[in-house]
Each structure stands twice: as C-alpha cells, then as structure tokens.
Amino acid sequence: MNPGTGIYAAxxxxxxxxxLDYFMNTSGPLSKLSVQIPSGFTTTNTRVFVSIDGSSAxxxxxxxxxxxFNTGDYYKLPVGMNVHFVIIxxxxxxxxxxxxxxxxxxxxxxxxGSLNAYSLTQLDALLDNLP
Numbered sequence: 001m002n003p004g005t006g007i008y009a010a011x012x013x014x015x016x017x018x019x020l021d022y023f024m025n026t027s028g029p030l031s032k033l034s035v036q037i038p039s040g041f042t043t044t045n046t047r048v049f050v051s052i053d054g055s056s057a058x059x060x061x062x063x064x065x066x067x068x069f070n071t072g073d074y075y076k077l078p079v080g081m082n083v084h085f086v087i088i089x090x091x092x093x094x095x096x097x098x099x100x101x102x103x104x105x106x107x108x109x110x111x112x113g114s115l116n117a118y119s120l121t122q123l124d125a126l127l128d129n130l131p
Contacts, residue, residue: 020033020050020059020071020075020076020077021074021075022057023052023076023077023078023081024075024076026078028078028079028080029078029079029106030076030077030078030079031076031077031078031079031104031105031106031107031108032070032071032072032073032075032076032107032108033050033061033070033071033075033076033077033104033108033110034068034069034070034071034107034108034109034110035048035061035068035069035070035085035087035109035110035112036067036068036069036109036110036111036112037069037087037112037115038112038113038114038115041087041089041091041096041115042067043064043069045089045090045091046087046088046089047060047087047088047089048060048061048062048069048085048086048087049061049085049086049087049088050077050083050084050085050086051083051084051085051086051099051130052077052081052083053081053082053083053084053101053130053131054082054131058086058130059075077104077108078104079104079105079106080103080104081103081104082101082102082103082104082131083101083102083103083104084099084100084101084102084130084131085098085099085100085102085110085112086098086099086127086130087099087100087112087115088123089115094117095117095118095119095120095123096115096116096117096118097115097116097118097123097126098112098114098115098116099126099127099130100112
C-alpha cells in the first residue's frame, strides 16, 4: 500500500494474480460472486479480492452495482470451491481490512460485517497466512 497516494499495491511474494475466467472450464455449476461491505467503505477507499484456497491465486472483484462489489455476469467460480474474501481499505492513512473464509454457493452473496484496523506489518502477516 502506498499511504496518501490512493494507490494500492499489495503483492505478497506467494500470491499470483489470475482472472476468474481461469476457472470457467471447470465441470459443474458456477456462481457469480457478490460482496457487500460495511457502510462508509466505498469504491474510492476500498478494494475487494477473492483468494483461492490451496493455490497462490488471487483475483480482484472490481464491478460494483448499488454499492455491492461483484464479478459481473461473466466471471464465475465453481460452486463448492473454498475461498477467502479479502477486503482492504485505506482512508486517512489508516488501513482497515477483513479476511473472510467462505465456500462458494449458487448466486454467492458474501456480507462482510466489519473491517478491523491493521498496521502495514499486520496486514502483510494476515495476507501471508492465506491458505
């Protein structure tokens, strides 16, 4: 993270980036993902990601409708896949974050109740411990 610049740069050494269409050829049902974050956290100060358990893959969720981050109609993940939703916010040089484990369900909607304050070192440790 680059406090004060409005730029996010969170790239743990063990994480790679993929588009969610990477999983589109998986057999079985697929689901769009939606993530509702607490009020006060917006597209101007918050980013939402999904980390795929058991791999070093993470993808951003950038599409927003009515304040809810989602993958749109095209990008989907297999139902039953284990993931962690990662929400990171930087506002007034304060880092707030949440890491929420989930198993993807049909028409998956993840409601994130709160974000906690973290130092940059604590955030790095939180991300390093993703499965």
